[in-house]
Amino acid sequence: MPQKQSLATLEEFKAFCADEADFLEVYDFQAERIDYGEATVRLPYERKHVRPGETVSGPAMMAIGDYTVWVAIVGAYGVMAKMAVTTSLNINFLRAAGLNDLVCEGRVFKRGKRLAVGEGTVYADGYEEPVAHVTATYSIPPVKT
Amino acid sequence: MPQKQSLATLEEFKAFCADEADFLEVYDFQAERIDYGEATVRLPYERKHVRPGETVSGPAMMAIGDYTVWVAIVGAYGVMAKMAVTTSLNINFLRAAGLNDLVCEGRVFKRGKRLAVGEGTVYADGYEEPVAHVTATYSIPPVKT
Amino acid sequence: MPQKQSLATLEEFKAFCADEADFLEVYDFQAERIDYGEATVRLPYERKHVRPGETVSGPAMMAIGDYTVWVAIVGAYGVMAKMAVTTSLNINFLRAAGLNDLVCEGRVFKRGKRLAVGEGTVYADGYEEPVAHVTATYSIPPVKT
Amino acid sequence: MPQKQSLATLEEFKAFCADEADFLEVYDFQAERIDYGEATVRLPYERKHVRPGETVSGPAMMAIGDYTVWVAIVGAYGVMAKMAVTTSLNINFLRAAGLNDLVCEGRVFKRGKRLAVGEGTVYADGYEEPVAHVTATYSIPPVKT
Numbered sequence: 001m002p003q004k005q006s007l008a009t010l011e012e013f014k015a016f017c018a019d020e021a022d023f024l025e026v027y028d029f030q031a032e033r034i035d036y037g038e039a040t041v042r043l044p045y046e047r048k049h050v051r052p053g054e055t056v057s058g059p060a061m062m063a064i065g066d067y068t069v070w071v072a073i074v075g076a077y078g079v080m081a082k083m084a085v086t087t088s089l090n091i092n093f094l095r096a097a098g099l100n101d102l103v104c105e106g107r108v109f110k111r112g113k114r115l116a117v118g119e120g121t122v123y124a125d126g127y128e129e130p131v132a133h134v135t136a137t138y139s140i141p142p143v144k145t
Numbered sequence: 146m147p148q149k150q151s152l153a154t155l156e157e158f159k160a161f162c163a164d165e166a167d168f169l170e171v172y173d174f175q176a177e178r179i180d181y182g183e184a185t186v187r188l189p190y191e192r193k194h195v196r197p198g199e200t201v202s203g204p205a206m207m208a209i210g211d212y213t214v215w216v217a218i219v220g221a222y223g224v225m226a227k228m229a230v231t232t233s234l235n236i237n238f239l240r241a242a243g244l245n246d247l248v249c250e251g252r253v254f255k256r257g258k259r260l261a262v263g264e265g266t267v268y269a270d271g272y273e274e275p276v277a278h279v280t281a282t283y284s285i286p287p288v289k290t
Numbered sequence: 291m292p293q294k295q296s297l298a299t300l301e302e303f304k305a306f307c308a309d310e311a312d313f314l315e316v317y318d319f320q321a322e323r324i325d326y327g328e329a330t331v332r333l334p335y336e337r338k339h340v341r342p343g344e345t346v347s348g349p350a351m352m353a354i355g356d357y358t359v360w361v362a363i364v365g366a367y368g369v370m371a372k373m374a375v376t377t378s379l380n381i382n383f384l385r386a387a388g389l390n391d392l393v394c395e396g397r398v399f400k401r402g403k404r405l406a407v408g409e410g411t412v413y414a415d416g417y418e419e420p421v422a423h424v425t426a427t428y429s430i431p432p433v434k435t
Numbered sequence: 436m437p438q439k440q441s442l443a444t445l446e447e448f449k450a451f452c453a454d455e456a457d458f459l460e461v462y463d464f465q466a467e468r469i470d471y472g473e474a475t476v477r478l479p480y481e482r483k484h485v486r487p488g489e490t491v492s493g494p495a496m497m498a499i500g501d502y503t504v505w506v507a508i509v510g511a512y513g514v515m516a517k518m519a520v521t522t523s524l525n526i527n528f529l530r531a532a533g534l535n536d537l538v539c540e541g542r543v544f545k546r547g548k549r550l551a552v553g554e555g556t557v558y559a560d561g562y563e564e565p566v567a568h569v570t571a572t573y574s575i576p577p578v579k580t
Binding site: 235237239240254255262264274275278280282 | 399
Binding site: 088 | 377378380404405407427429
């Protein structure tokens, strides 16, 4: 994406998220950065995310990937895009995450009128090689004029 | 898959799951059926799975799809496959699920020596049209001989 | 999909395809059946589709999967959907196809206003187990009124 | 991937490709660069790749994505990996490619013993924004010892 100013600040983002917190009870996502078409989100390690093999589960990686690309989309479109819905998602699991926070770097590939497409690279906090890579597509709600 | 007897019974499956319950605290999956390369799993509706728009979230659909195909794999390989790990997953979100239980029907396409591939069709309980469709690949642990 | 009459006949489909044959020079697709949200397409075996290992290539399987779901979409929407474009596609390769015709069975999961989603199961002609499974999403052109 | 020397030179790569040219009759891929886990491949524009709308077809984009990641894998594993087979592939189509050469930049995310995973970003030659993004997984043939 061309480098532009984010269309939503981190404060604006956090304000509208606070009201609608149901599924954030499961995933305590911390948005750390929101830029134009980019975002960084952290999922703090909690025992409830662990799968057999003593490693954070695949569903937690899918969830943070989906969420992070959505935050990047809010940065690219502004708060009006908060009702964007995921239409498809693909994930490749690359390495075990161990018992660590997950940190995801999201980026928008395409900022279309009807569809947005982006990727998220998921890391176990403190490690260099990614644990998972997500691409996802979102349907952008029509703008009322 | 050819019709054969399941290599794991529902009782065997539930027995080994009971010990390793961490991420099942988030997702209270109920395996309802396990056959040779097939399975049915239910995720009871809970408020914590709801996303804005009053509908069960995408991560919950991804999680049940992943889990159900894995249960079908245990049915196709036996309990030795319980350490199978997902290597990639693709999901298409088709309709809103509303505030309902999710029910997923899983099926194995390929029962390979190293890889298994399957699909899961996710329904909102009581509705005919699926809410999501998942395909996923799993790495099968080598058999020690 | 509910069982309804196809919105395009095989004859109508073949008529509009005949004009726009460039990439059909590479892939000599034969539409054998078109129903409401369903289609069957054949790719006759040709040496030019073979990859090392004496088997029809992955790109040929991706191409027939994409094409077949698109034909099924034309059956579900009518000829107006011929300009539908693929927005994402996922394929799992299951078995080697050998030196055979490919036959793909396509089916629409979702017939939305803006997006259609479907699957294609690819067979090596004469064999029971599929060689590949495709899911794909298409953007439906707006209807001019 | 960490920066190391390619395990196959462009000359070695071209030498083993020359013998097995069947499907290269359809796709005249030009490997322009091969590094350790990275590669660049060009598909020269030909009329036979065009789909309705006067743009290079989706199957051509899928084919170059698959091929380029495979070349990057040969760079990461050496010529022994030439029999690696694609097990799954996901593509997002981002923009129309027009009537241009395609150029794909491939990169390996994971160089595993049994599986390799990578991405390919496809460009219409001369344009900055990508036309498609591919991720794909390959089964690595066991090393005979």
